[in-house]
Amino acid sequence: MLSSNATHLNPNSTIAQLETHQYQVDADTLGEVVSTEFKNHPDLPGVIVKEGEAVLGVISRRKFLEQMSQPYSIELYLRRPIRVLLEVMETDTLTLKEDSAINEAVKRALNRPLDLLYEPIIVQRKDQSLELLELHNLLLAQSKIFAQVNKIINQQKEEARQYAENLKQEQAKVREYTRQLEQEQLEAQRRNQVLEMQRAKLSRQANAISELNDRFVQLGELLSKEGKETFAQMLSSVEAISDSTARIINIGEGFKEELEVVNSATQLIERVSQQVRNLSIQVALAANRPGSGAQGQMSGLSRITTEIGNLGSKTSEATTEVNQIAYRFKGQIEDLTSAAAESEEVARSLVRRSQQTQQALDELERLLNEHREEDTAVDYVQDENTAEQEASNV
The missing domain is CATH 1.10.287.950 (Methyl-accepting chemotaxis protein)
Known part of the structure; x- marks a missing residue:
């Protein structure tokens, strides 16, 4: 079964939005059943093996096919329960919650050992159900996010360039305004000086007039x-x-x-x-x-x-x-x-x-x-x- 909540991805998107697979089998299921499922669904990344509600492990398509390519593997495992194959294979499954960020999931997936690097990841939903996420889809989602981020960065660069251009124009205007303001300030200073001189002159004249008035009164x-x-x-x-x-x-x-x-x-x-x-x-x-x-x-x-x-x-x-x-x-x-x-x-x-x-x-x-x-x-x-x-x- 396939589960996908894929929407428009962004740097804050989680793995809950990616395409996952819900193929699970009981530990007693025969290996040929799993082989037939893999043949019928080429996109199926693996199978979750459970015993009751407990998860015993995950067998990926790649590991399954590698094991089946060994001599006598088909006679040994296809007609026997899948648990036998699981016991033979060494698996270390990475389990992540669905609210894990895509970038964080990629980091944790790529930090696994090299032989387990391409193993599917178990996604744990809020209802505790388990699904498989293929690393390819995770990396593809990250590349899309990177593309969007790059697009956003380019847009921001263009906006920054436009903003810088506008800023240069505004700075030119500011410089012109500053020059005009300096000229106006100089003119204002000159006028203030003239006014101060006139005020001083008027003050002297007023004092002289006051003295003359006093003398006139006297x-x-x-x-x-x-x-x-x-x-x-x-x-x-x-x-x-x-x-x-x-x-x-x-x-x-x-x-x-x-x-x-x-x-x-x-x-x-x-x-x-x-x-x-x-x-x-x-x-x-x-x-x-x-x-x-x-x-x-x-x-x-x-x-x-x-x-x-x-x-x-x-x-x-x-x-x-x-x-x-x-x-x-x-x-x-x-x-x-x-x-x-x-x-x-x-x-x-x-x-x-x-x-x-x-x-x-x-x-x-x-x-x-x-x-x-x-x-x-x-x-x-x-x-x-x-x-x-x-x-x-x-």
């Missing part, structure tokens, strides 16, 4: 303080000028009144002088009348008249001179009064401008305070932006 504060004090003093001075100008105007007004008094006095002097002249004329007329007093009186009267005339002339001259002086003094007083009025107007304009300047200084102080607050807010925003940039870089 100057603004100083200007505000000094300006307030200066304009306060200027306001005081302007007020003093205004008061002085008012006093000058008042003095000018007093001068005008005095000039009017002087003018009145000169008019009086002029009237007196006129009266004196009239009197001297009357005295002269009286003195020169015919039949008047003594000669001496006439002479004294004449001198008096002369003196009065001289006095009148001098008084008239003095009056004229006083009038001229008073006229000139009056013009000067008018000029002084006009200048004082203009000075008062200028002073009032200065007061108005001082007030506007004071308002401008107050506005400047307010702007300085706002500038401080904006600087504080900008510093805070810059700190926040710097922190966010550092977190992003990280």
Whole structure:
């Protein structure tokens, strides 16, 4: 009987998948029965000889035919039980379990003595049944496995070659990517250097701007303080000028009144002088009348008249001179009064401008305070932006 579970073989295949033979005979079976079986089944590798459930041994086709070729062997063994032939033959049967790997079975089979090298192998099934496996089938299965392994190896070699080719291409791509990455890194380093230089420059500019802002704030504060004090003093001075100008105007007004008094006095002097002249004329007329007093009186009267005339002339001259002086003094007083009025107007304009300047200084102080607050807010925003940039870089 033939048993075969042959399927696709692989390096992990077992002898259970190989073709086996189930020919078994009892030890009392005649030798000619076994000989006839061998003749009828040329592929039969041997026969298992049992006595009950015990296995006495295995007689291979090769050993059986060799023994039968000896003189008198046919008469001695064919008509006698097979156990007689088994007792004469020296056999050492190799028994393997069906889950033994094919490669392992080949190793154990080839490790047998040379005269037993081609003897069939007993395969023990899981149900404890016994079958014969021919070494030829075992070696053929191993060759198939080797062929498949070789095919797998060739496929793997081809795959490895293809993989190596792909790997070379990928390595070339990687080298190109690496070169591009190095260029990008160099470019990034250059940009970073430029950015660092720009950052350092901006930092210096920011420090300079900060210093200028500080100086500007200090100057603004100083200007505000000094300006307030200066304009306060200027306001005081302007007020003093205004008061002085008012006093000058008042003095000018007093001068005008005095000039009017002087003018009145000169008019009086002029009237007196006129009266004196009239009197001297009357005295002269009286003195020169015919039949008047003594000669001496006439002479004294004449001198008096002369003196009065001289006095009148001098008084008239003095009056004229006083009038001229008073006229000139009056013009000067008018000029002084006009200048004082203009000075008062200028002073009032200065007061108005001082007030506007004071308002401008107050506005400047307010702007300085706002500038401080904006600087504080900008510093805070810059700190926040710097922190966010550092977190992003990280």
